Amino acid sequence: MTDLIRKPTDDTLVDAAARFPQQPTTDVYDQEQDTAVVDSARQVLQGVVLDAPAELSVAKTVDLDAFDDMPLIPAWMRSADGWAAYAGVFARARRRGFRRWVRRQPTDRGHVRQFGRGVRRSHDWVVGFEGVRVQSAAHAAHVLTREARAAARSARYTPRILGTKKDLAMKAAEKATAEAEKAVALHKKARKDRNMVRNLRAGVVYGPPLAAIGGGYIATGWLGAAAGTLATFAGGAFAGRRPYEEETDWTLNWRSLGDGDAMSAPMLDASFRAARIIGSEESLRMVRMPMLDDRGDWSAVLDLPPGIPAKKALNARSELASAFGIEDAQLTLSKGGRSGRVDLHVSRELPFTQPAGRGPLLDLEGPANFWGRISIGPDVRGLPMSISVVERSGLIGGEPGAGKSASGNTILLAAALDPRVILWLADGKGGGDLEPFEPLCEQYEGMADPEAFDAMLADAIADMKARYKLLKQLGKRKVTEELANKHPELRQLLLWVDELMLYTTDDDYGKKITKKLRNLVSRGRAAGIVTFCATQKPGSDVVDTSLRDLLSIRWALRCTTPEASDTILGRGAAASGYSAKSIESEMRGAGYLWSEGSNPQMVRADYYTDEQVNELVEFAAGLRAKAGTLPAGPLSLADQLRDISDDQAHTLAVLLDAFDLHPGVEGQPAEWLPGAVLVDALADAGLDVSADSLGRLVVRTDEEKAKRLWQGSRAVGYPRSRVLVTVRDRYKLGA
Incomplete structure (x- = not known):
């Protein structure tokens, strides 16, 4: 050693x-x-x-x-x-x-994909190529059968008098029939051979897995079956361990989000290259890796290569959506805080096509606060969006049927539920969309009358001047919530104009209305006056650019052209990737909202049905009644007479009430009453008026003094029209 x-x-x-x-x-x-x-x-x-x-x-x-x-x-x-x-x-x-x-599993060399390739290759081997021979034999049999049928038909209908021709036709038919029978026999043999070979191969391929799983289950139960399944999986993965060198199916080479694939960094690189946003040798830098939320939507934050601005990606939105295999409306792009950073969001389905959820205003148990933030609706990520209208003004536009009325309800209802807000509404459509809010309004123009709206604006300007006068006395520059709570004259005033086009395009009052609106929008913000206008395409012929540019909140619903979208959001918005034309018709109520921040955001307004609007308006009326801010509404003719310090005016008021208490045809006030009934009504009201005094007050013609049938007897009375004439002549009042 x-x-x-x-x-x-x-x-x-x-x-x-x-x-x-x-x-x-x-x-x-x-x-x-x-x-x-x-x-x-x-x-x-x-x-x-x-x-x-x-x-x-x-x-x-x-x-x-x-x-x-x-x-x-x-x-x-x-x-x-x-x-x-x-x-x-x-x-x-x-x-x-x-x-x-x-890390290997999601790739082509993952064991699951190996097993899939192994199963496919094994199945292809089981199927083999014998099917080609069967198809060829079947085709030959079909052709020869048709020829034999045609030859038999020809021989059958050849006349016997022709002799030789008849014999030749019969021989040809027999020969064709023999060849057809031979072809059919060959087809049957080929099919039999194919089935036999396939069964043998199937036994070789599928027999061992079935035997392993079944034998394992018989031997040791589910544990043995699991072991047999694992062995089968291992064998299939071994058979498919080598990936395909060339794929004949292009879908295996190019997969996209539209095909259900997961978003990954390589997919983003390939998609941005296909959209020609980055070069073939460039790559993106992942600031936040692709993430999947609970709704199945993908989002990522990425940096473009140096020198490429985010605007290039925003302008190539359609190309990028095509590379992802989705609709344009499913892709949301925005700048991520710096020039080259992109915040990307891809919806699994077309956004805003599902039924709208329950509006948050329905859950209020008390008044709303119009000085705070107003809930508008969810964005494409499902996050609630809100805006502040304090010292702001707004413009809502879109094509007919895009949902302007429903979108406007989110702001109108929030204002109505705050009993401190004064409502002045003008309905240029004259269709009744704003009619439920009429009982809550200090001023309401619902007849689409430009002259009446011009007068309303004059009153608003006068109110604005009074507000500024009070602010100077108080030593304040603008209205705040605390100041408005102390001084009711400074409460917020919401001026809402629906279908502005009808007013501004009027020949007689259009220019006057535009001038007054511009004055109100530019100066009324600090005085607590909030102005919102809704219309279709707000071009310069509808809304003067000097007025449109003052409206700071822009909400562009679906538009027919990018130019129409730009007239709402501002010039260049569509070129920067924010075009309301990309909103699909199914996405009703959705639009680009530009209120805060540097970029518009796709938002769908909270939806309230007509029944829910009426319910909320009724609730708002109760809140305003308790707060003492509910408008009294127009006075009846009788109430106007009572406000006059005159005994005869009070007498005429009681007479009108008597006619109202006795219904006539179809529930309308009675058109004629006996003098005795009217004298009794005056006595019940505490007025000592005799029949002669009544006759001197309400002068009748001889024809009107004639007796009429009343409850089975004839009596002398007074027509209601004569009482109205007396009121008009004495006090210049009309019904």
């Missing part, structure tokens, strides 16, 4: 160092112990035997130079510390191997 020990050369030392590498300090065992083991091994190879380090605890009787039956394994390796070191190396190797195996 001593002859085998010799002093090694320098090359031997290098080889020894290679076989006993120094482990990194990040390993689980202590580096100093590892160094001691390596030094001990180097001393053994050099033929120098020293006392073992204390931390190795090696017995002195152990010959560290001796080799046992296991070649090239020194005896020190069989010590306790040696086995521990080996176990640590083995454990780390297995852990790293497992990590490599996990």
Whole structure:
């Protein structure tokens, strides 16, 4: 044994160092112990035997130079510390191997894909190529059968008087029939041979797995069946261990999100290259790796290569959606905080096509706060969006049927549920969309009358001037919530204009209305006046650009052209990737909202049905009644007469009430009542008016004094029209 020990050369030392590498300090065992083991091994190879380090605890009787039956394994390796070191190396190797195996599984060399390839190859071998022979024989049999049928038909209908021709036709038919029968027999034989070969191959391929699984189950139950299944999987993976060199199916080479594949960094690189956003040799840098949320939507944050702005990706939205295999509306791109950073979101389905959820205003148990943030609706990620309208103004636009009325309800209902907000509404459509809010309004124009709206704006400007006068007296610059709570004259005022186009395009009042609106929007913000306008394409012929640019909140619903979208969001928005034309018709109520931040965001407004709107308006009316801010509404003619300090006016008011208390045709007030009934009504009201006094107050013609039938008898009375004439002549009041 001593002859085998010799002093090694320098090359031997290098080889020894290679076989006993120094482990990194990040390993689980202590580096100093590892160094001691390596030094001990180097001393053994050099033929120098020293006392073992204390931390190795090696017995002195152990010959560290001796080799046992296991070649090239020194005896020190069989010590306790040696086995521990080996176990640590083995454990780390297995852990790293497992990590490599996990990273390998999503690739073409993953065991699941190997098993799939093995199953496919085995099935292809079972099917074989005999089917080609069967198809060929079937084709020949069909052709010859048709020819035989045609020959038999020709022989049958050949007249016997032709003699020779008849015989030749019969012989031809017999020959064709024989050939057809032969072809049919060959087809049957080919099919029989194919089935036999396939059955044999199927037995070879599928027999062992079935036997392993079935035999394992019979022998040891489910544990044996599991072992047989694992063995079958291993065999299939072995058969498909080599990936295909060339794929004839392009879908195996190019997969996309639209095909159900997971988003990954290589997929993003390939898609951005296909969209010509980055070059063929460039790659993206993942700031936040692709993540899947609970709705099945993908999102990622990435940096483009240096020198490529995010605007290039935003402009190539359609190309990128095509590379992903999805609709344009499913892809949402925005800048991620710097010029070259892109925040990407891909919806699994077309967003905003599912039924809208329950509106948050329905869950309110008390008043809303219009000074705070207003819930608008969810974005494409399903996150709730809200805006603040304090010192702001807004413009909502879109094509007919895009959902402007439903979108506007989110703001109108929030204002209505705050009893401190004053509502002035103008319905240029005249269709009744704003009619439920009329009882809550201080001023309401629902007849699409430009003249009436012009008068409303004049009142609003006068109110604005009064507000500023009060602010100067208080030494304040603008209205705040605390200031408005102390001074009711400074409460927020919401001026809502629906279908602005009808007012601004009027020949007589269009320019006046535009000028007053511009004055109100530019100066009314600090005075607590919030203005919102809704219309279809708000071009310069509809909304003057000097007015449109003052409206800070923009909400572009579905538009027919990118230019129409730009008229709402501003010039260049569509070129930057924010075009309301990309909104599909199924996405009703969805639009690009530009209120805060540097980029518009896709949002769908919370939806409230007509019944829910009426329910919320009724709730708002109750809140305003308790707060004392519910408008009194127009006074009836009788109430107007009572406000006049005149006994005769009070008498006429009681007469009108008497006609109202006696219904006539179809529930309308009575058109004629006897004088005795009217005198009794006056007496019940505490007025001492005789029949003669009543006759002098309400002067009738001779025809009106004629008796009429009343409850079975004829009596003298008064027509209601004569009372109305008296009111008009004396007090200039009309019904």
